[in-house]
Amino acid sequence: xxxxxxxxxxxxxxxxxxxxxxxxxxxxxxxxxxxxxxxxxxxxxxxxxxxxxxxxxxxxxxxxxxxxxxxxxxxxxxxxxxxxxxxxxxxxxxxxxxxxxxxxxxxxxxxxxxxxxxxxxxxxxxxxxxxxxxxxxxxxxxxxxxxxxxxxxxxxxxxxxxxxxxxxxxxxxxxxxxxxxxxxxxxxxxxxxxxxxxxxxxxxxxxxxxxxxxxxxxxxxxxxxxxxxxxxxxxxxxxxxxx
Amino acid sequence: xxxxxxxxxxxxxxxxxxxxxxxxxxxxxxxxxxxxxxxxxxxxxxxxxxxxxxxxxxxxxxxxxxxxxxxxxxxxxxxxxxxxxxxxxxxxxxxxxxxxxxxxxxxxxxxxxxxxxxxxxxxxxxxxxxxxxxxxxxxxxxxxxxxxxxxxxxxxxxxxxxxxxxxxxxxxxxxxxxxxxxxxxxxxxxxxxxxxxxxxxxxxxxxxxxxxxxxxx
Numbered sequence: 001x002x003x004x005x006x007x008x009x010x011x012x013x014x015x016x017x018x019x020x021x022x023x024x025x026x027x028x029x030x031x032x033x034x035x036x037x038x039x040x041x042x043x044x045x046x047x048x049x050x051x052x053x054x055x056x057x058x059x060x061x062x063x064x065x066x067x068x069x070x071x072x073x074x075x076x077x078x079x080x081x082x083x084x085x086x087x088x089x090x091x092x093x094x095x096x097x098x099x100x101x102x103x104x105x106x107x108x109x110x111x112x113x114x115x116x117x118x119x120x121x122x123x124x125x126x127x128x129x130x131x132x133x134x135x136x137x138x139x140x141x142x143x144x145x146x147x148x149x150x151x152x153x154x155x156x157x158x159x160x161x162x163x164x165x166x167x168x169x170x171x172x173x174x175x176x177x178x179x180x181x182x183x184x185x186x187x188x189x190x191x192x193x194x195x196x197x198x199x200x201x202x203x204x205x206x207x208x209x210x211x212x213x214x215x216x217x218x219x220x221x222x223x224x225x226x227x228x229x230x231x232x233x234x235x236x237x238x239x240x241x242x243x
Numbered sequence: 244x245x246x247x248x249x250x251x252x253x254x255x256x257x258x259x260x261x262x263x264x265x266x267x268x269x270x271x272x273x274x275x276x277x278x279x280x281x282x283x284x285x286x287x288x289x290x291x292x293x294x295x296x297x298x299x300x301x302x303x304x305x306x307x308x309x310x311x312x313x314x315x316x317x318x319x320x321x322x323x324x325x326x327x328x329x330x331x332x333x334x335x336x337x338x339x340x341x342x343x344x345x346x347x348x349x350x351x352x353x354x355x356x357x358x359x360x361x362x363x364x365x366x367x368x369x370x371x372x373x374x375x376x377x378x379x380x381x382x383x384x385x386x387x388x389x390x391x392x393x394x395x396x397x398x399x400x401x402x403x404x405x406x407x408x409x410x411x412x413x414x415x416x417x418x419x420x421x422x423x424x425x426x427x428x429x430x431x432x433x434x435x436x437x438x439x440x441x442x443x444x445x446x447x448x449x450x451x452x453x454x455x456x457x458x459x460x
Binding site: 050052071074075076078079082083085087089090091092093102103106107151152155 | 357358360361362363364365366367368369371375376379380383
């Protein structure tokens, strides 16, 4: 069974149709990059996968859960599917450790001592062990984003979604975040990422999907897709540097 | 004719203690009701949202004096006699609830939408989102305007004199009727209102500064 199965998904905001029949299959352990211009629907597609946006028609299955708007089923799904946002979205009133431990403790009933160990483990994974007691405001953007990744990892997800996670960062800070993601990919995490980092898509993602006007315009093995764009839109997008 | 002396000053101070008692009761009970209405205003249910919006609209659109008349004279005409203190507390609590509901709704809404999304994505239920993520942030935001409203409430308690309840203002008027030393008496009354409200105003201003300083992004 694929880790993510998206079948003929349509999604509109009012009169604006942003997804016009999108189908994607992601196998377990695969890393898939979604690229395309702003407004091509890639972020919306990602947000549909964990139910932050409701789809109008079609079908999405992820980690064995069917995505619909039933709140109880959505919570079960979200325990298995982590998401990291462009704007980090850490909880500013909680320390780094509390940010990470909150959900395991209250949604999965992990005992405090064990949650603490879990939090320290995932923080070590993103290289921020010493920040356990810091508040988000005292961290750099790159550090905050790594904490956000750690917070998702503490849920022990089967699939991770990344929504333009380096777009809000200064260029010198994107590297540390991408490095963490690359390590995750190598460890076999199933990942879907919306990104403007073309080098990362080409080198780390096994598959790249180019979206255009709410449709999948072109997709395939990353190296192939970047080396031989089949459509003028993809060719334009890639040659424009698309940063 | 009596002159203004210690017994009269003491009488005024007792009035002041009733003013404080009324304020505290109206704030606590009004706060509880207001909290419920604030959450209802933000509920997923359209019906709950409408009920809460309707309540707030009506209460904010009529003078609090009218609420007081209704609960004292109106109910008494209908055969329910409320003692002045009860009628006064209830009216002020109703008044406070509508304003606090709006202050708190605004505070909850000013917590960024992304905080809802991030906590939902971590599988929290709506009550858990409120308890652990939204309310702790909303309460901080709401502190300055809430304390500011408390100052208004202290001053507005003076309307309860119309149902014969002896608060600070009414105590001053009674003493004046007996002594005709209006200047001394109302200077004292004013000074007491000031002594209650000024620290609150300062607190509100201080909280605002602290909030702004700690909200670095």
